[in-house]
Amino acid sequence: MITCLVIDDEPLARTIVCEYLLNHPDITLVQECGNGFEGVKAIMQHQPDLIFLDIQMPKINGFEMLELVEHAPGVIFTTAFDEYAIKAFEANAIDYLLKPFTQERFDTAIQKWRQKQGQPAAEKTTTQLQEVTQKQPEEQLRIVVKVNSDIRIIPVQEIQYLEAYDDYVKIHTAAGCFLKKKTMGYYENTLDAAQFVRVHRSYMIALPQLTRIEPLEKDTHVALLKSGTRVPLSKSGYARLKSVLGI
Numbered sequence: 321m322i323t324c325l326v327i328d329d330e331p332l333a334r335t336i337v338c339e340y341l342l343n344h345p346d347i348t349l350v351q352e353c354g355n356g357f358e359g360v361k362a363i364m365q366h367q368p369d370l371i372f373l374d375i376q377m378p379k380i381n382g383f384e385m386l387e388l389v390e391h392a393p394g395v396i397f398t399t400a401f402d403e404y405a406i407k408a409f410e411a412n413a414i415d416y417l418l419k420p421f422t423q424e425r426f427d428t429a430i431q432k433w434r435q436k437q438g439q440p441a442a443e444k445t446t447t448q449l450q451e452v453t454q455k456q457p458e459e460q461l462r463i464v465v466k467v468n469s470d471i472r473i474i475p476v477q478e479i480q481y482l483e484a485y486d487d488y489v490k491i492h493t494a495a496g497c498f499l500k501k502k503t504m505g506y507y508e509n510t511l512d513a514a515q516f517v518r519v520h521r522s523y524m525i526a527l528p529q530l531t532r533i534e535p536l537e538k539d540t541h542v543a544l545l546k547s548g549t550r551v552p553l554s555k556s557g558y559a560r561l562k563s564v565l566g567i
Contacts, residue, residue, distance in 0.1 A: 322347045323366060327359035327385070328374035328398060333419065337372050337398065340426040347430075356385035357471055363389050364469075370394040370433060372417075375401055380464050380471070387501065388466040394437060396429050459510055463491055465498040474498065476515070480529045480547055482507055484522040494547070517564050519543060519557035527564070 324347055326337045334352050341347055350366045353359040355377055363371065371393050375382040382399075386392055397416040415429045463474045474491060483490040488499045489507060508518045518524045529545045533553070536542050541558050543551045553561065 322370065323350045323368045324348070324370040324372065325351050325353060325359065325362050325366065325368045325393075326372045327353040327356070327362075327377075327382070328372070329354050329377045330374070333374065333398060336420075337426075340423050343423065343427060344430055356380035356382065356388075359385050360388050360466070360471060361469075363393065368393050369437075370396065372396050372398050375399045380473070381458065384459070384464040388464065388471060394433050396433055460512055463498075463500060465491065465500055467498065472498070476511060476526075477528075479516075479526050480545055481526060481549065481551055482516075482524040492547075492549070514564070517557075517561050519561050520552050520554045523551050523557075525551055525561075533558075533561070 324341070326334045326349065328334050328337070331354075334354075338349060338352070341349055347370070350368060351362045353362050357379055359371070359373070362368075373382045373385070373395055375397060376399070377385075380388075382397065386395070398419060398421070399416055400419045401416070415432045417425060417429055461476055463476070463479070465472050465474060474493060478493045478495070480492045480494070482504065483492065483497075484504050485499065487501060489502050489504060491498045491500055504518065504522070504524060507516070507524060511524075515527055516524050517527060525543055525545065529547070531544050531546055534542050534544055534550075536552075539555065541553045543553055543561070545551065
C-alpha cells in the first residue's frame with residue numbers, strides 16, 4: 321500500500337487532489353494538512369511514501385517545511401509558482417502541478433513519481449532543488465529550524481553570526497545556537513548582503529553585531545561582536561568587510 325499526505329492551506333486545492341486520487345486506488349490518503357507545521361508532524365507520524373505539497377503557505381512555506389524533515393518522502397509540488405521556478409523544477413527532474421491542473425496532468429505526475437520511486441538520487445534531487453530554486457521573500461527575513469519536536473522561527477535580526485559545521489550551519493543567537501542542514505553558500509545567496517557578510521570560509525557575520533575589527537597576527541584580523549565573540553577574518557573576507565563598510 322502506498323500512503324500519501326496532502327499539504328496545502330487552500331481547502332479547495334486539497335479537495336481537488338483528494339478527488340483526483342480516487343483514480344489511483346492503490347494510494348491511500350492518510351491525512352490532510354493545512355500548513356507546514358501540521359505537515360512536519362504528519363510526516364513524522366505517518367512516514368508517507370508521497371506528499372502533495374503547496375509552496376506558498378502561511379507560517380512556513382513548502383521549502384522551509386521540507387528542510388525540517390530528516391528523510392523527505394517523494395514530493396509532487398502543487399503550486400502557482402512563476403516560470404523561473406518551474407524551470408528549476410524541470411532542470412532537477414522533480415515534477416510539479418501548476419494550479420489549476422487537470423486529472424490528466426495529475427495522473428502524469430503520479431506516473432513520473434512511480435517511475436522514480438526507490439531511486440537513491442531522489443532525496444538528493446530535492447535538496448538540489450531547494451538550493452537552486454528562486455528563494456521566497458520570507459526566507460530573507462527568517463530561518464526556520466527544528467528543535468527536537470518543536471519548530472522555531474528565528475528572525476534574521478536575532479542572528480549574531482553563522483558558522484559552518486560539517487554538513488550543517490550553526491546559527492548563533494543570544495538565545496543559543498541552532499543547526500540547519502544548509503550550506504554557507506546558500507545563506508550567502510539568500511540573506512541581505514547589506515546586513516550579512518561572509519568574512520571567512522566558515523563564518524558569516526551580521527553587520528549590526530559588529531563592534532570593531534582588531535589585528536591579530538601578521539596580516540590577519542578578527543571581528544569583535546557585541547556578544548564578545550571574536551570571529552576570524554580571512555584575507556578575502558577582511559577585504560570584503562572593509563568594502564561593505566566603506567573603509
